[in-house]
Amino acid sequence: MAIADVAIIGAGAVGCAMARRFALEGAKVLVLERGADLLSGASKANSAILHTGFDAPTGSLEHACVQAGYAEYMAIRDGLNLPVLETGAMVVAWSAAEQAALDGVEAQALANGVEDVRRLSAAEIRAREPHLGHGAREALLVPREHVIDPWSPFLAYLLQAKALGAEILFGGDVASARFEGEQWALQTPRGRRRARVVINCAGLYGDLVDRRLLGASAFEIRPRKGQFVVFDKAAASLLRTIVLPVPTERTKGVVLCRTAFGNVLVGPTAEEQQDRDGAATDEAAPRALIARAVEMLPALEGMPVTATYAGLRPATEEKGYRIAATPDRNWITVGGIRSTGMTAALGIARHVYGLYEGMGRSHAPAAAPEIEPMPNLAEHRPRDWSEAGHGGVVCHCELVTRREIERALTGPLPAGDFGGLRRRTRCAMGRCQGFHCLARLAALTEGRFSAPLATPPEAA
Amino acid sequence: MSAPVIDVEVEALVVGAGPAGLGLATRLKASGVASVLVVDREAGAGGNPRHCGHPPFGLREFGRVLTGPAYARRLAERAVRAGVAFRLATNVVEIAREGAAIVVTTTGDDGVRRIAARRLALATGVRETPRAARLVSGERPLGVLTTGALQAFVYLHGVAPFRRPLVVGTELVALSSLLTCRKIGAAPVAMVEEQAGPQCWPPFMALPRLLGVPLRYGAKVVDIVGGPRVRRATLAHADGASSEVACDGVLFTGRFTPEASLARAAGLTMDPERGRPVLDAFGRTSDPRIFAASVLDRSVETAGWCWSRGRAIADHVAADLAGRLPPP
Known part of the structure; x- marks a missing residue:
């Protein structure tokens, strides 16, 4: 070879x-x-936020890579059919102490070359986000922070x-x-x-x-767990802008934002753990996140929760x-x-x-390859169900079509497991979490995964 | 979207072909409403009974005992005979108002269509509360599902999602899940109930005893561990102790909630306690042209109850179309 x-x-x-x-x-x-x-x-x-780097450590490698990554994503995304939900972000001060810290956040953004930031008064915040809680005193608007399909x-x-x-x-x-x-x-x-x-x-x-x-x-590596809560799509009309807290030393804090898929997300927590594999949620954390989300956006009270999930960030010392x-x-x-x-x-x-x-190595650059445009999963752009011949909707909550499922199971890089299929299509990720589609998906994926969704019955 | 023109106009559009929707549509037709169309996202009419492969269904409607699928078939046939039109395998994606009409956008294999209706009746039924919305802690392995999904696995596809599940809940549907498990040779390792006693008629609890399924009250699932499949679950007991149960699946049963996402998306005023639209005495929502056959005002209802509820709403819709309903 x-x-x-x-x-x-x-x-x-x-x-x-x-x-x-x-x-x-x-x-x-x-x-x-x-x-x-x-x-x-x-x-x-x-959290699927496309960062401008406004709050990265100035002059750090992270700062440089975030800004280069942002620029390249924006340059190539049309050719690959990748979405950007243009939300902007607000760093919101909810207390006098946080308000005092906004100057520092703004100064850092300017030092980081993010020059289009501006301050919003409480009234301007209200005008932009009428559903936001009344405790918002002042904010720093970062217009180019956006949301993408992660x-x-x-x-x-x-x-x-x-x-x-x-x-x-x-x-x-x-x-x-x-x-x-x-x-x-x-x-x-x-x-x-x-x-x-x-x-x-x-x-x-x-x-x-x-x-x-x-x-x-x-x-x-010191795995740092972040738990999230996803609210029902009905919540998406309550919020336009990503709501960021004034950061502390330890974490960027709890974020409230829309997702590209038309939900509202709150999280993450920041918890250190030993285990590198298990990203488990625990009941207390989602409850606390929901409470915090309702404080920030009172209309979320009673809003159905679509999903909770946890991820591990590979933090180091x-x-x-x-x-x-x-x-x-x-x-x-x-x-x-x-x-x-x-x-x-x-x-x-x-x-x-x-x-x-x-290291003294180089090659002759290749021409950018032609690949099929990516299937669009974002709610603000036309989804597959809007074109005839989709074979019917399989996942009702997320409106995932049979054509989308079949496409994700074929081609040069077919889904390798159920998680991969979910990430490629959003199937079974909606409010019913598979009540309606799981059995159908088991049939459509039969023989495809080493860990199948179902097996033949045993004789009773 | 590819087809923004309205392709059909009807007097009454019913969303949902479960017992309530079928009862509603059939009755509307019988009351003389000229055009009644039912849309449902499933490929077959009948709703949840389609995948309840066990009796008893149909006592109220047909005076005899039927299995769920046979019952569903009969209800659908009766609607067709009455002259109800169907669009199946069709999902509603938007509910809008245009002038006096309610305009419903749908998608199916034939693409995006728009239906204009003088009255809309939502009969979208219920679903169980899944693990995520119950905020149950732990990992996300394969094998965690609801009874509705289990029934679809077993009765629609003839396959098994697990062999040794832990069954959570003691509503009637939990007992039905024990029978469904038997169909695929699955042996539940235990049945657990958070409350101190059963959530169904107590004599029914003879069934788990009969099947040799250990029953634990005052026990709550607080952790699920596994990958790619479920390996075990942790229970917290009322006395503060905890224990682990080896299993290859966790079945969350019951805690039915209205499938109210369309009502929410249509901007109807919601009743946050009940999780469904606010309704007046005639089943009208905050938009008086939109009715809802709410079937969850007590706890979960039988198919027969849903069917009569649909018929009752049909009488109000028919009266309204004839100008005989008082203004809201």
Whole structure:
């Protein structure tokens, strides 16, 4: 088997953007993902906000990557049919102390090159968001903070890489690896592969992969759990703008925003835990989030909850990104990418390609590949159900058609498990959580997944 | 959208072809309403009884005991004979007002259509409260579902979503789920109820005993663990103790809630306590051209009760179309 120029470990947000960047630059790319589908780890759960970087540490690598990632997303999104819900964000001060801190937030935004921010008085907040709670004293408006579909972009990036010849191995956990001076020999359950350079984008397992394969890690992952609550679509008419709290040292705090899918989201919590796998919700946290959401937006009182979910952010002992090359071992580590990673991914990929060039490597860039436009999942643009021949609606709550399900199960990168199908289509993610469609989905996905939704009955 | 023109105008449009909607539409036709159209998102008319493969249905309507699917078929046939028109496998995506008419936008395999109606009756029924809305803690493995989904697995597709589920709840529907489990050879590991006693007529609780399913009152599921399938659940008991139950599924039964998303999206005034639109004595919502056959004013109702409720609303709709209903 031919030797890859780079092996990217992990098909999360960062890994997918990395695969796209290296493939576009002309490298022969191999992606090794331990899960059955992309976005199986930290990347599957986030707040889906496209950040301007107004509150990133000024001059940091994170700041640079967020802004580069934002710019590139806006530049390529039309060609890939990726949505942007143009909401803007308000950092809202609910107390005198928070109001006093707004000056600092504004100064940082200006220092970070986000120059279109402006202050809103209580009356201006009311005019913009009439349903917001009356305790809002003042706000900083950040007009270019937006909401996106948090999954489709990364599928698009991986499809582009694949169209340029990348090999993508799911169930490809790297069990062992040996550096042979010029190249790495990587052992996976799906066979041995060779690559000249390894890029560790393993997210929650970044430190373990470094330790296991490279011998040492410069950091330790301390998983930070974030729980979210999703309100019914009826809530979406109550809010236009993303509502951000005045940040504290520890966390960006609880955000209230619409989603691209027409719901309202509140979260995340920030809880440190040991376990890297289990992103479990607990009853108290959603209750507290709902209470906080109702304080901010009183009309949410009694609004049905569609879903709760939890995600793990790969935090480390330091706040910043942990990106470093180990040139004498042909290795690059991309670690500690937390919630800004979704926005920053494209920027991180460019930065890492720069590190790769710094290792004396380069290729002849490829032409951008033609891939089919991504299916649109965003509510503010026409969905598949609006075009005839869709085979009927399978998931009633999210109006997912049979054609969408079938498309997600075929093509160059079909869904590898039920989670992957949900992320590609939104099926079973609505208010009934599968009361109506789960059995239908089991039939449509029969024989496709290693963990099937149903099995034949046993004789009674 | 591809087809913004109105392609049919009717006197009365009924959304939902369950027992209430079918009772309503059939009665409307019998009262002389010229054109009655029923839309339903499922491919077959009949609603939830379509996938309740067990008796007793139909005592009130047909004077005999039927299984759910047989009952659903009979109700649908009766509506067709009465001259009710159907659009099945058709989802309502918008309810709008244009002049005197209610205009309902739908989508089906044939694309986007618009139906103008003088009166609209919502008979969208109920569904169970799923795990997410109950805020039950834990991971998100395969095998967590509601009784409605289980019935569809078993009676519509003949497959099993689990073998050893934990059954949560003791409403009547929980007992029906024990019978459904038997159809696929699944053996529930336990039945748990948060309250101190059963939520159905107590003698019914002989069924889990008969089937050898351990029953625990005052026990609440507080954690679900697994991946890709459910491995275990943690119970918190009334005395403060907790215990773990090994299982490969968790079945959340009952806690029915109105399927009121269309009413919400149409901007009708909602009753937050009941989770359905505010109704007057004639079943009218805050838009007097829109009626709702609310079937959840007590607890969950039988199909027969829903059917009579639909018929009662039909009389009000027919009176209104004839100008005989008092103004709201």
